[in-house]
Structures are given as C-alpha cells and as structure tokens.
Amino acid sequence: xxxxxxxxEPHIPGLRRYAWALMRDREAADDLVQDCLEHALAGWHMRxxxxxxxxxxxxxxxxxxxxxxxxxxxxGTRADVEEADSAEALHDSDPERRLIVRxxxxxxxxxxxxxxxxxxxVGVEDLSYADMxxxxxxxxxxxxxxxxxxxxxxxxxxxxxxxPQLRRVK
Amino acid sequence: xxxxxxxxxxDLNAFVDGRLAPERHALVGxxxxxxxxxxxxxxxxxxxxxxxxxxxxxxxxxxIPARLxxxxxxxxxxxxxxxWLQVAAAIVLVALGGIGGWFAHGRFGATSIAQGEAPIAAxxxxxxxxxxxxxxxxxxxxxxxxxxxxQWLSRRLNHxxxxxxxxxxxxxxxxxxxxxxxxxxxxxxxxxxxxxxRLTVYLRADDGEGGTAFRFVKGQNASAxxxxxxxxxYAIAAQLDxxxxxxxxxxxYQQSKSSVxxxxxxxx
Numbered sequence: 352x353x354x355x356x357x358x359x360e361p362h363i364p365g366l367r368r369y370a371w372a373l374m375r376d377r378e379a380a381d382d383l384v385q386d387c388l389e390h391a392l393a394g395w396h397m398r399x400x401x402x403x404x405x406x407x408x409x410x411x412x413x414x415x416x417x418x419x420x421x422x423x424x425x426x427g428t429r430a431d432v433e434e435a436d437s438a439e440a441l442h443d444s445d446p447e448r449r450l451i452v453r454x455x456x457x458x459x460x461x462x463x464x465x466x467x468x469x470x471x472x473v474g475v476e477d478l479s480y481a482d483m484x485x486x487x488x489x490x491x492x493x494x495x496x497x498x499x500x501x502x503x504x505x506x507x508x509x510x511x512x513x514x515p516q517l518r519r520v521k
Numbered sequence: 522x523x524x525x526x527x528x529x530x531x532d533l534n535a536f537v538d539g540r541l542a543p544e545r546h547a548l549v550g551x552x553x554x555x556x557x558x559x560x561x562x563x564x565x566x567x568x569x570x571x572x573x574x575x576x577x578x579x580x581x582x583x584x585i586p587a588r589l590x591x592x593x594x595x596x597x598x599x600x601x602x603x604x605w606l607q608v609a610a611a612i613v614l615v616a617l618g619g620i621g622g623w624f625a626h627g628r629f630g631a632t633s634i635a636q637g638e639a640p641i642a643a644x645x646x647x648x649x650x651x652x653x654x655x656x657x658x659x660x661x662x663x664x665x666x667x668x669x670x671x672q673w674l675s676r677r678l679n680h681x682x683x684x685x686x687x688x689x690x691x692x693x694x695x696x697x698x699x700x701x702x703x704x705x706x707x708x709x710x711x712x713x714x715x716x717x718x719r720l721t722v723y724l725r726a727d728d729g730e731g732g733t734a735f736r737f738v739k740g741q742n743a744s745a746x747x748x749x750x751x752x753x754x755y756a757i758a759a760q761l762d763x764x765x766x767x768x769x770x771x772x773x774y775q776q777s778k779s780s781v782x783x784x785x786x787x788x789x
Contacts, residue, residue, distance in 0.1 A: 355591060355595070356590075356591035356592055356595075359591050360585070360590070360591055363585050363589055364580075364581040364582070364583070364585065365581055367580055367581065367583070367585075367589075368577050368578075368580040368581040371577070371580045372577055372580075381586055381588070381589065384589055385588060385589055385594070385764070388589060388591065388594055389594060389764070392591070392594060392595060439579075439580075440576055440577070440579060440580075442579060448575075451572050451575070451576065452572075452575070452576040454572070455569070455572040455573045455575075455576040456576055458569075459573065470570075470573065471573075471577075473538060474537075474538065474570045474573060474574065475573060475574050475577055480531075480534075480535075492531075495530050495531045495534055496530065498534050499530055499533070499534060502534075502537070502566045502569070502570075505569055505573075506562070506565050506566055506569050509565075509569055509572070510565070
C-alpha cells in the first residue's frame, strides 16, 4: 500500500484545491476528495498502466462531482453551488489582494461547470491538453475552443465585475 | 527552410499557459506585439489565470487532513477480507458508470442494485423504517434481557446468533424483535447512539439466491450494507453515509465470523 500512497498522495493538495474551487465548502470539498480516493483505491487494479495517475484522479473527482450535480438537479435543488463561499480564501492581510481573490472567485461562479473545470484543470492544476481531452471525452481541438471560450467569459466577468458577489447577504 | 506555421488558437492558449517551446513563444510574442488589441486580451487572460492560481493556492498549501491519508483510507480496506475489495470495486463501477476511456469498456458490466433484486435489503429497510420511528415500543425484548433475547432469536431462526457489540462506533444495543420474512423468521436488532440515531441489524436464513456478495443499497431514508455468509443473511441499515455505515458493517461482519465457535489450541 506504500507504493500506492506514494503515487496518490502527491496529488491530494491539488485534488483538494480543485474540489474546493468547485464546492466552496471545506467539509463538502474534502468529502468529495475522500470519495475520489476511495474510488481510486477500489479501482486501482483497473487503472491504465500507461495512463497518467494525476489525470485519472482528477477525472474521477470531476465525474463524481458531475453525477452529484445531476442528482441534485433531479431532486430539484439548485444544481450549481448554492452558497458559494469565498470567506476561507479571503485571509490575505493585503486588501488589494483580497479584492483580486474575491473578483476571481466571483467570476468563476459565473461559468458553467465544464468551463470551470477546463479553467481549473488546465490553468491551475496544469493538466495537459491531451489529458483534458480524455477527461472530458472530447477531441483536443474542441478542448482548445472551449478553453478559449471559458477564458473569454472569465476575463469579461472580471473586467465588468458582473459577478454578483455584492448581492450576497452574509 | 520551412516557414513557421501560422499562429492559431492553440498557440494563444499555450502562450497563456506558458507551454510553447521558446522559439514559438517568442514568435507568438512578436505577433501579439503587432496586434495590440489581441495582445491586450491575451495579457488579461494571463493576469486572470495568475489571479485564479493565487486565489486558490492557499488550499493546496494546507496540510492534508488525516482522513485523506491513503494509509488511513487503506486500513479500512485491509481489515476486511479480499471479497470486500471486489465488492467495493463493483460499487465503483456502478458509481462511475461514465468514466469513459479510463476503463476497458465492456469487460465490467456495471450492474445497479435494485432493491427488488435483493429481497433481504428491501425487507431490512422496510423493517428499519417501520420500527426505528417507534418511541414507545421500538423493541420487543429490551437489551436488559440480552441473554434471553439472543437465546430466543437463535432458537426461532435456528441459527446461533450474537448481538454485535457496536460500542466502538458509538451505538449501544436497545433490544430486538422477531419478524416474519420471506424465508420464515427474521430478527431485527436495534441500536442507538447518544444522539438518538438508530441503526438496525437484520438477520435471517438466506439461500444466497439474490447473490452472496457484499453490497450497498441506498433507500429513501436509510442505506444498507448486506451480504450472505454460509446460508445466513445480514443487512445493516441506518441513516448514515456510506463510509460510516461501511465501518459498522465491517465490524458486524468480523464479529459474526468470530462468533462461529472454533476450537483453538491454547496459546503456547
């Protein structure tokens, strides 16, 4: 089991970051990561030997998240993050940096799940375009055009400040 | 000398992500310098990408919580016999039906577990629903008479029973009752934790027709783990999430194994 830990554990910080960016709730995000790791352990012998364990893990986590969203939307609850909470990230003492964090996270909230995942997995978790294509099960050219579109939406949301963070009542 | 291929969307994305070879990066940089409006947009994309990375960096810098350590997750799995691994893998396949290219298609048919296919699970959940809401008569024979309870149920089920000790998981025995079941008689043992949450252990003879593997089913208000061992069926039902219930089910499984009387030579 030590070798399994040696392969999986270096990815846990990144998995926690991706999960938190999607869920914006500390416990719920770690629940998702735990679920992901349990699935990875159970499916360990089924992973592709030539595959990249990092991309495999992030793909499992995203699939779990997407099926959770589907379950919630079937139940009629809002399918996106109900109460996106950035408070945990607003720890910087520099007010200007806090503003950047708030704007970035609020802009992220305006994107669709797939746009969020592309931005986060490519731009933050450094997945290759080829791995992104496998994770989303789409051709690499489609990854490129969706990445461009996600970047455009993200940039515009930051520039116009259209993110509705001010309407939230704390 | 072959001319450089024209700049494309893929170049711009890779430029933002810093993934171009140095020569190509320089070429795209010059191209953007000549196209100022595009250059400004790309610069804004780079700034936005950096902003997002910085906003989230704190999370990756945190120490890993103990519950996410592979060693801790693996302990739960190692304590159980190998059959648990296969079953857990089957649960994964159900849950991850759409994982796409990562698993060999077709080799592993993901079967969803409908309650109808597992009568013992359906019976256990029904009995759980019916009796856990009881405030006055949750059990027929209370835990104060545990010896009598166990003897009586063992006789009626024609199988030596033992009430599992779940105090390590925070649940104490309230008592039990005898129930009619498709196979004759069934026993329900009820447990409660300090917060008043109730858990039931459902036991009856089971020919294993519905499968003997260790399985999980999620009902409307409660979930259950169930399995069949040597012609006897077990179902553990509670309103708990899967990992918590798994720990308890594992404990019941281990105790049911050890309760089978075996003559061991005294330690030398």
